[in-house]
Amino acid sequence: MTYCLSLLCHEGIVCLSDSRTSAGVDNIRIQPKMRIYHDADRVICLMNSGNLSLTQSAVALIEEDMLIGRSDPGYPTLLNQPTMYEVARYVGTKIREVDKTDRAALQSSGLRFNINSLISGQIRGLEHQIFQVYPEGNSVHASIESPFLQIGEFKYGKPILDRGFTFHTPLAEAVKFGLLSLETTMKSNVSVGTPFDIFCYERDSFEVRYRVRLQGDDEYLQEVRTLWQQGLIALVNDIPGIDFDCYVEPRTTPEVPAGS
Amino acid sequence: MTYCLSLLCHEGIVCLSDSRTSAGVDNIRIQPKMRIYHDADRVICLMNSGNLSLTQSAVALIEEDMLIGRSDPGYPTLLNQPTMYEVARYVGTKIREVDKTDRAALQSSGLRFNINSLISGQIRGLEHQIFQVYPEGNSVHASIESPFLQIGEFKYGKPILDRGFTFHTPLAEAVKFGLLSLETTMKSNVSVGTPFDIFCYERDSFEVRYRVRLQGDDEYLQEVRTLWQQGLIALVNDIPGIDFDCYVEPRTTPEVPAGS
Numbered sequence: 336m337t338y339c340l341s342l343l344c345h346e347g348i349v350c351l352s353d354s355r356t357s358a359g360v361d362n363i364r365i366q367p368k369m370r371i372y373h374d375a376d377r378v379i380c381l382m383n384s385g386n387l388s389l390t391q392s393a394v395a396l397i398e399e400d401m402l403i404g405r406s407d408p409g410y411p412t413l414l415n416q417p418t419m420y421e422v423a424r425y426v427g428t429k430i431r432e433v434d435k436t437d438r439a440a441l442q443s444s445g446l447r448f449n450i451n452s453l454i455s456g457q458i459r460g461l462e463h464q465i466f467q468v469y470p471e472g473n474s475v476h477a478s479i480e481s482p483f484l485q486i487g488e489f490k491y492g493k494p495i496l497d498r499g500f501t502f503h504t505p506l507a508e509a510v511k512f513g514l515l516s517l518e519t520t521m522k523s524n525v526s527v528g529t530p531f532d533i534f535c536y537e538r539d540s541f542e543v544r545y546r547v548r549l550q551g552d553d554e555y556l557q558e559v560r561t562l563w564q565q566g567l568i569a570l571v572n573d574i575p576g577i578d579f580d581c582y583v584e585p586r587t588t589p590e591v592p593a594g595s
Numbered sequence: 596m597t598y599c600l601s602l603l604c605h606e607g608i609v610c611l612s613d614s615r616t617s618a619g620v621d622n623i624r625i626q627p628k629m630r631i632y633h634d635a636d637r638v639i640c641l642m643n644s645g646n647l648s649l650t651q652s653a654v655a656l657i658e659e660d661m662l663i664g665r666s667d668p669g670y671p672t673l674l675n676q677p678t679m680y681e682v683a684r685y686v687g688t689k690i691r692e693v694d695k696t697d698r699a700a701l702q703s704s705g706l707r708f709n710i711n712s713l714i715s716g717q718i719r720g721l722e723h724q725i726f727q728v729y730p731e732g733n734s735v736h737a738s739i740e741s742p743f744l745q746i747g748e749f750k751y752g753k754p755i756l757d758r759g760f761t762f763h764t765p766l767a768e769a770v771k772f773g774l775l776s777l778e779t780t781m782k783s784n785v786s787v788g789t790p791f792d793i794f795c796y797e798r799d800s801f802e803v804r805y806r807v808r809l810q811g812d813d814e815y816l817q818e819v820r821t822l823w824q825q826g827l828i829a830l831v832n833d834i835p836g837i838d839f840d841c842y843v844e845p846r847t848t849p850e851v852p853a854g855s
Contacts, residue, residue, distance in 0.1 A: 490750035494779045499828045507836045515831065519754045535839070547842040555837055562834050568759045570826040571775065574819055576767045579795070581815075582807040 336526035337487035339368055339382035341455045341465040342496075342513050343477040346506040347538040348455045348463055350380045351513040353487075353521065354548075355528040356387050369532040370394065371543050372401075372413055378541055379413060379422060379456035380534055384487035385449040385470070386441070389433055393450055396429045419464040420476070423454050427472030434472070451486040456536070463538045491523040492516035510535055514549075515563060518556070531556070596786035597747035599628055599642035601715040601725040602756075602773050603737040606766040607798040608715045608723055610640045611773040613747075613781065614808075615788040616647050629792040630654065631803050632661075632673055638801055639673060639682060639716035640794050644747035645709040645730070646701070649693055653710055656689045679724040680736070683714050687732030694730070711746040716796070723798045751783040752776035770795055774809075775823060778816070791816070 339352040356366035366387060372379045381397075383390035397413050404412040416422045430450050438448040450470050457463035467484045468474045477484050482502040485493065493516070500512040510533065520527045529551035534543070549556045599612040616626035628650075630641045641657075643650035657673050664672035676682045690710050698708040710730050717723035727744045728734045737744050742762040745753065753776070760772045770793065780787045789811035794803070809816045 490783075491754050493783050494751050494754065495827070495831075497783050498779075498824060499831055508831065510837055511831050511834050514837070515834075519758075523750075523753050523757050533837070545839040547837070547839055555835075555841075559834055563830070564758060566830040566833070567755070570823070570830060571755075571759055571768065571771050573826070574771050574775075574822050575815075577770055577774070577793070577807070577815055579805040579807055 336524060337368055337384035338489065338492060338517060338520045338524075338527045339384055339453050339486045340489075340492065340496075340513055340516055341380075341382070341453045341477070341484050342500060342504075342509045343455075343463070343465050343482040343484075343502060344506050344509050345503055345538075347540075348380075348457075348465060348536045349506065349509045349513050350382060350453070350455050350532075350534040350536070351517050352382045352532045353517060353527045354530045354532065355526060357526045358387075360526070363526065363528075365530070367530070367532055367548075369534060371534060371546070373541070373543055374414055375541065376459040377414065377456060378536055378543060379419075379454065380536070381413075381426070382453045382455075382486070384451045386446065389437060389441075389448065389450045390452075392433045392437065393426070393429050393452070396432055397426065400429075417458070418461060419454070419456060419458060419466060420474075422456070422458075423466035423468050423474040423476070426452050426454055426468050427474060430468060430470065431472040434470070453484055453486055457538060457541070459541060463536065488520055488524050488527050492520040495519060506535060506537065511559070514556075514559060518560060518563065529553075529556070596784060597628055597644035598749065598752060598777060598780045598784075598787045599644055599713050599746045600749075600752065600756075600773055600776055601640075601642070601713045601737070601744050602760060602764075602769045603715075603723070603725050603742045603744075603762060604766050604769050605763055605798075607800075608640075608717075608725060608796045609766065609769045609773050610642060610713070610715050610792075610794040610796070611777050612642045612792045613777060613787045614790045614792065615786060617786045618647075620786070623786065623788075625790070627790070627792055627808070629794060631794060631806070633801070633803055634674055635801065636719040637674065637716060638796055638803060639679075639714065640796070641673075641686070642713040642715075642746070644711045646706065649697060649701075649708065649710045650712075652693045652697065653686070653689050653712070656692055657686065660689075677718070678721060679714070679716060679718060679726060680734075682716070682718075683726035683728050683734040683736070686712050686714055686728050687734060690728060690730065691732040694732070713744055713746055717798060717801070719801060723796070748780055748784050748787050752780040755779060766795060766797065771819070774816075774819060778820060778823065789813075789816070 342349040352368040357363040452468040455465040479502045535545035602609040612628040617623040712728040715725040795805035
């Protein structure tokens with residue numbers, strides 16, 4: 336399983352991903368899912384979830400185009416699209432190529448065609464944006480009102496974001512929200528695991544400056560884990576208990592009265 | 596959608612359920628999902644998730660048996676099984692009856708046969724237990740090591756339980772963990788909603804004493820919500836930020852170097 340997350344903030348973007356891939360619980364390996372492409376005028380972070388062979392195929396096609404683009408600057412690549420929307424559409428076309436090559440064979444073995452991609456970044460002169468590309472190749476983008484996108488095992492890590500993250504969350508806080516979202520997911524699903532990749536992009540910087548890979552025994556990650564665990568339990572303890580006696584018993588719909 | 600939860604504690608059991616049913620987002624109604632059956636020697640709480648017509652059918656069959664059981668005490672009903680395991684098996688047989696009646700017709704319309712039940716309670720002389728019955732009629736029970744069972748929309752509300760709830764959590768704290776699990780689910784999925792039913796059973800009491808229905812505007816629920824929201828954000832704020840400069844940049848796997 337995979338969990339990738341991209342947080343759109345006023346100050347920039349935070350991308351996070353886990354690094355576990357599993358072909359059954361008896362075949363779990365480390366497989367980083369974040370790739371960053373950049374030049375002087377753009378920074379584009381690509382994260383994928385889904386069948387590893389499919390996501391690797393899509394990435395291979397994207398990088399083959401870049402090789403061609405070196406000698407033929409007019410050739411369409413991830414790095415010469417005019418807008419982030421066109422970058423998302425471009426990735427969509429690569430997903431559709433993989434679809435054409437592999438979907439039928441996979442489906443005949445009962446496997447789903449399930450690539451999902453998150454594309455986050457900025458092109459000089461334009462706003463920073465994040466997009467999700469679906470297995471069909473179409474896309475959606477985040478907004479001020481819905482400022483994050485998730486792919487893969489997204490549910491366990493969503494509540495903490497729903498509760499506290501907004502477009503106006505400072506970038507340094509957003510990193511913490513994202514990390515807690517990953518950590519929470521890992522706690523509830525063993526198929527999501529460390530190392531965690533984090534990329535924090537400051538808008539208009541066009542730099543890949545804040546990028547780290549946190550191993551499972553990383554000191555900071557351990558500290559976050561401990562503080563979060565202890566803090567949550569203390570928070571629950573501090574909430575007053577319910578006073579059952581204040582309530583009238585609810586109407587008990589036609590339950591058959593017991594024999595006694 | 597539905598979310599029902601049963602927490603097994605040393606001191607007893609806490610059952611919680613939401614009250615929303617939806618046949619598409621344009622047809623959402625209130626439908627309580629918790630039913631409690633009891634006599635002098637047993638307390639059994641039944642919660643169901645899945646297609647409303649299926650769960651209502653299962654309940655109807657269970658209650659029809661009870662009507663027959665009134666005049667024929669030897670007739671097998673929910674209230675005369677010797678153990679909680681047999682109660683779960685009994686519910687399983689009712690689910691299989693519904694299966695026989697309805698599965699084929701539902702599947703021919705592309706609908707899934709998806710009843711899941713939680714059965715929680717105690718029979719005098721035996722331990723208090725909680726069981727989950729699957730759509731196939733078989734069951735599992737909770738244990739000291741895995742002390743809670745969930746049905747329906749279970750993912751959003753699982754992390755808080757994984758983080759802080761154990762078999763040894765006092766009953767009053769368990770109520771709070773359960774309520775926060777429901778509240779979290781409701782925040783992340785609009786098809787789970789108030790009123791919330793809560794039943795807190797003290798082991799060996801054989802009483803339905805602590806049972807409430809919390810409406811959406813309930814004062815206590817509002818207080819819990821506010822304290823949780825503010826407390827979580829404060830907790831994230833208090834966690835120190837990552838110092839990106841301590842980390843060596845991760846190896847960037849064969850990303851094609853940009854043209855610049």
